[in-house]
Amino acid sequence: MSALLEVEGLHVDIQTQAGRLEAVRGLDLSVAPGETLSIVGESGSGKSLTALAIMGLLPPGARRKATRLRFEAQDLGALSRRALEDIRGRRLSMIFQDPSSALNPAYSIGSQLTGVYRRHRGGTAAAARDRAVALLERVGITAAAERLGQFPHQLSGGLKQRVMIAMALMCSPALVLADEPTTALDVTIQAQVLRLLRDLQREMQLAIILVTHDLGVVAAVADRVAVMYAGEIVESGSVQEIFGNPQHPYTQGLFACLPKGRAGRHGERLGTIPGLVPSLISPPAGCAFADRCPLVLNECRRAPVPNFRLSPTHAARCLRVAIPSVGEAAYV
Amino acid sequence: MARYVVQRIGVALLVLLAVSMLSFGLLKLSGDLATSMARDTASAAYVDFLRKEYGLDQPLPIQYLRWLSRALVGDFGNSFFYGRPANQLLAERLPVTMVLGVVGLFIALIFAVPLGVVAAIRPGGILDRLASAIALLGQATPTFWLCFVMIMLFGINLGWLPVSGTSSWLNFVMPGIALAYYGAPAFLRIVRSGMIDALASDYVRTARAYGLRPPTVLFKHALRNVLVPLVSVAAVQFGFMLGGSVVIETIFALHGVGYLAWEAIAQNDYPVVQAIVLTVSAIYVLLTLAADLLNAAIDPRIRLE
Numbered sequence: 001m002s003a004l005l006e007v008e009g010l011h012v013d014i015q016t017q018a019g020r021l022e023a024v025r026g027l028d029l030s031v032a033p034g035e036t037l038s039i040v041g042e043s044g045s046g047k048s049l050t051a052l053a054i055m056g057l058l059p060p061g062a063r064r065k066a067t068r069l070r071f072e073a074q075d076l077g078a079l080s081r082r083a084l085e086d087i088r089g090r091r092l093s094m095i096f097q098d099p100s101s102a103l104n105p106a107y108s109i110g111s112q113l114t115g116v117y118r119r120h121r122g123g124t125a126a127a128a129r130d131r132a133v134a135l136l137e138r139v140g141i142t143a144a145a146e147r148l149g150q151f152p153h154q155l156s157g158g159l160k161q162r163v164m165i166a167m168a169l170m171c172s173p174a175l176v177l178a179d180e181p182t183t184a185l186d187v188t189i190q191a192q193v194l195r196l197l198r199d200l201q202r203e204m205q206l207a208i209i210l211v212t213h214d215l216g217v218v219a220a221v222a223d224r225v226a227v228m229y230a231g232e233i234v235e236s237g238s239v240q241e242i243f244g245n246p247q248h249p250y251t252q253g254l255f256a257c258l259p260k261g262r263a264g265r266h267g268e269r270l271g272t273i274p275g276l277v278p279s280l281i282s283p284p285a286g287c288a289f290a291d292r293c294p295l296v297l298n299e300c301r302r303a304p305v306p307n308f309r310l311s312p313t314h315a316a317r318c319l320r321v322a323i324p325s326v327g328e329a330a331y332v
Numbered sequence: 333m334a335r336y337v338v339q340r341i342g343v344a345l346l347v348l349l350a351v352s353m354l355s356f357g358l359l360k361l362s363g364d365l366a367t368s369m370a371r372d373t374a375s376a377a378y379v380d381f382l383r384k385e386y387g388l389d390q391p392l393p394i395q396y397l398r399w400l401s402r403a404l405v406g407d408f409g410n411s412f413f414y415g416r417p418a419n420q421l422l423a424e425r426l427p428v429t430m431v432l433g434v435v436g437l438f439i440a441l442i443f444a445v446p447l448g449v450v451a452a453i454r455p456g457g458i459l460d461r462l463a464s465a466i467a468l469l470g471q472a473t474p475t476f477w478l479c480f481v482m483i484m485l486f487g488i489n490l491g492w493l494p495v496s497g498t499s500s501w502l503n504f505v506m507p508g509i510a511l512a513y514y515g516a517p518a519f520l521r522i523v524r525s526g527m528i529d530a531l532a533s534d535y536v537r538t539a540r541a542y543g544l545r546p547p548t549v550l551f552k553h554a555l556r557n558v559l560v561p562l563v564s565v566a567a568v569q570f571g572f573m574l575g576g577s578v579v580i581e582t583i584f585a586l587h588g589v590g591y592l593a594w595e596a597i598a599q600n601d602y603p604v605v606q607a608i609v610l611t612v613s614a615i616y617v618l619l620t621l622a623a624d625l626l627n628a629a630i631d632p633r634i635r636l637e
Contacts, residue, residue, distance in 0.1 A: 057541055059532075089542030096541075101534035106556045106631055115552075116542040151632040167542065 003030040004175055004207050005054070009067035012049045012058065012231075019281045023049050023062070025231040031175060036201060036208040038218040040254070041228030044277055047211045048097075050228070051177045054209075055094055056084055072174060090120040093173040097180040099160035103152040109163050110148025117170045135166040139196060158189035162196070169200065175207040182217060194220045215258060219243060224313065227251050230277055230288035233307075237314035247316040249293045287318070295320055336628055344621045351613040352403065355606050356396050364388075365602065408607040413599045418607040421592060426611070428498055429581070429588035433574045435504045436511030437566065444516040445562070448523025449555065455528055463524065467517040475514050479583045482506045496585035507584045511577055515569045522565050526558035533557075560627045560634070567623035571616040 012024035024046040031037050041047045053064045056076065069076045071092055076084065088094075096102035104112060113135070114128035121128070129148065136144035139162040152160055161181060168176050178197065182190040198221050201208055210221060218225055219239065226236040227248065235248040246252045256271030275292035278284055286301040287293070293300070299319055308321040359365070366383040383389050387398060402408070408418040451463035486506060487495035494503050530536060531554050539553040578590035589608060596604035628634045 055541055057537055085543040085545060087543065088540070089544070094538075094541040096534060096538060098534065102538045104535040104539070104553050104557070105633060107553075108632075115544065115548075119542070119544055119548070153633050167538075170542075 002032075003070075004033045004072060005029075005031040005209075006068055006070045007054065007066060008069075009065075010050065010053060010069070011065040012046065012053050012062055013065075014049075014062045016061075016281070022280045022283055023231055024053065025280075025283065027228075027231070027233055029226055029233065029236075031207050031209060033174060033207055034201070034205045035223045036198075036210055036221055037224045037226060038210045038212060038222035039226050039228055039233075040212060040215065040218055042213055042277070045228040046231040047213075047228045048179050051094070051179050051209060051211050055088065055092065055177060057094075086120070089116050089168075089173070090171040091174050093168040093171075093176045095161075095164050095168050095176060095178040095181045098184045099164045100152065100157060100184070102164060103160060105152055108149050108151055109155070113148070113163070113167050113170060116167055120171045131170060132166070135169055136163070138200070139163075139166045139169075140192075141166075157185050158193065161185060161189075161193055165193075165196065165200070169204065169206075172204060173206070175209065177209045177211070179211045180213070181210070183212070183214070190217070191220075197221060215254060227254070230283065231280055232288065232317065234289065234318070235316040237311070241311065241314040245314075247310060247314070247321050248289075248318045249295055249320070250289045251316075253292075297323075333628065336634070337625065340621055340624045344617045347617050348614060351617075352400055352610060353396070355609045355613075356399055358609075359602055359606060360392070362600075362602070403606075403610060408610075409603040411596075411601050411604045413596070413601045413604070418603040421604060422589065422607050422611055425587060425589045425592045428586050429574055429577060429590060431504060432507055432511060432577055432581070432586060432588060433570060435508035436515060436573050436577075437570050439508050439512035440516040440519055440569075441566070443512065444519035445523050448520045449527055449550065451520075451524045452527030452531060453550070460524070463520060467520045470513050470517040470520075473513070475510055476579050476583060478513055479506070479510050479580060482510065483583075498586055503584070503586070507577075507580045507586060510580050511573050515573055518565055518569055519562065522561050523558055526561055527554055530554035530557045556630070559630050563623045563626050563630065567619040571612075571619055574615060575612050 007030065008028045010024055010027040011022065014021045014023050027046075027050060029037065029039075029050075039047045039050060049058065049062065052058050053062075053066075054069070054071075054076070056064075058064055064077075066077055071087070074087070076087075079087070103109065107115075110129065110132055113132035114125065117123075117128040117131050118125070132148060133144045136147060141147055141159060141162055147155075152163075155163065161184075165181075181197070182193050185193060194217060197208065197210075200206060201221075208221075210217070212218060222239050224236065224238055225242040226233045227242065227250065228234070229250050235242065235246065235251045242251060243255075246255060250273070253271070253273040257273065259270060273292055278288050278291065284290065284301065286299075286303055287296075287305045290296045290300045297319055305317050305319055307315045307317045309315045310321060366379045366386065366388050387395060390398075406419045410416060411418050411421055414421060447463045447466070451457075451460040454460060483495045483506065486493045493505050494500070495506075497503055531550075533554075535557075536549060536554050539549045544553070575590070577588065578594050580586070581588045581591040582594065589612065592604065593608045595601070596608065624634075
C-alpha cells in the first residue's frame, strides 16, 4: 500500500532568546491509509511540533525544513497558501489537545461545524446542518439538532472534544492529526473518546497520527508507534514490537516508569529515568540520550547514531542494537 | 438573559441615584445658595426671604427629595443667568453635542478598527509601528492645536470647510475629526492588543487548521472576540467625547453642552450645572448599560454570568 503521508528529513527550528533551538531534528515517518501511527514522547520531545509542522501551523518564530513532505501525492512544502488551505480541513485535519480553548467561544457549535463544511463543500446551509447533525450523532452526542445552537461553554470537556472530532471529520478527511486528544479529559471520558476514535477510524477508513505522552493511549489505539526523544525518533515499530520487544534504552525506560500489572501493586516503586533532556539549542553530536543511558558506550557520544533496522517494521536508533551482546538496560 | 438585563438596569438606576446625591451634595458644599443668589448688596431680610422661597431652610433630606422629585420630571429650575428653565437650555444644546459625538465616534472607529486589525497581523512590523506612531501622535497632540492647524489648512488656505457655526453637516467635519483624533488611540490600542491575543489563540489556530480563508479567520473568528472590550471602551470613550468636547465646541463655535457647561460653571449658574451633570451622567449610565447589553448579545458567555 502506498503511503498517504511521507515525511523525510523534517526539521523544526525555533528562534528563542538563547539561540536557535532545534526542536525536531531530521525526522522520517510515513502513514498508510487507514492506519494509526502514534508518536510518543515526553513534553519537549518535539512531538506536537511535528504534527503542527505537517499541518503548516507552526507558531511564529518556528521554521520548518523537510527533504520530503508528501500527502496524497502532493508536495505540502511546495503548495501555495491557498492550495494548502483547500487541503486542510478537507483531506488533512487536526484534533487539538484542549477543546475548551480550541473552539471559538463566540460562535455556536453548529455555526463552527457548518462553517468548515461549507468552506470546502459549499452547498446549502440546510445540507451543512444535516451533515453536522449526522456527525454529532455519530460521535455520540444526543439531541444533536438541539445542540447545534449551544455554545462551547455550555458543554462538558468530553462533549467539546466530541464536537472537535466531529468538526475534524466534517469533510471526511484521509488523515487526522490528533495532538494529545484525551489529555485534557477525565480518565473515564478518555477511554470513551479513544474507543470512539478507533471506531470512527475503521468506519471511515481514516488514517490517524496520534500524538501522546501516554503509553496506555498508544496501546489502546495505535497500529504503529514512533518513540520521540529530543527531536528525533529513537525507535519505531508495530505496537507488538514496541510493547513486546523494546530495543532502545529510552523506550525500555518508558516502560519501566509504568506501574507493573494492571492493579498496580501497593508499595511498588515506579521506575524513573535519571537525568534531564539535553538542551536542543546546541544538541549533542552523538546520541541525545547518552547522558541518561545506563548502557552508554564511548562511541555513542562521537557521531550521530544511525537507525538500525531490526525487522521490516522495527527500527531503533541505538548502537547497542548493532552490538547485541550488551544485554538489556536495567532500570530501578 | 432576562435576569442579566434586570440586574444591569438595577445597577444603572443605583448609579444614577448615587450621582444625583453627589450632584446635590456638591451644590450644598459650594456655599449658601441664598447668599450667592442674592448678590453682595442684598439685605439680610432678602436673603432670608430667598431661603424660605427656595425651601433652603428645610432639613437636607427633605430638600434633596424635593429637588429629586423635580429633577425626575426634568425640572432643574431656572438658570440664574439666562432666566430660562435649565432643561430648556440643555435641550437646545444637547443635539449639537450628540451629533458631534456620534460623528467623532464614527470617524474614530472606521479609522482605528481596520488599522488595529492590520497592525495586529504582524506585531512589530511596519504597519504596526506606523499605527503605534499614529496613536502616540494622537495622544500627544493637543486638541486645540490640531483644530487650529485644520482651520488654517482646510478652512482658510483651501477654503473647503466652514470654520464655525452649525449651519450644515460640513460644520461637523473638522470638529468630528478633532474629536475622533482624541478618541481613536484608545480604540486602536484595544483592537490591536485584542487581535494579537485572538490571533495567537487556539481557536484561531483551529480555524486555520480547517482551511478557513484568512479574511474569515481574521474578521469572523478573531475580530468577534475583540468586540466585547471594544464596545465597553467605546461606550466610555463616547461619554468622554460628549463631556470633553468643550475645547472643540469653543473653537468651532458649536454651541453644545460642553460650551454651556463651561459658561454655567464660570457664572455659578447652579441649576444649569446640575442639569448638565445629571443629564450627562444619565447618558453615560445609559451608554454603559447599552454596552453591557450589546456585549451580552455578542458574547454568549456574558449572558449566563
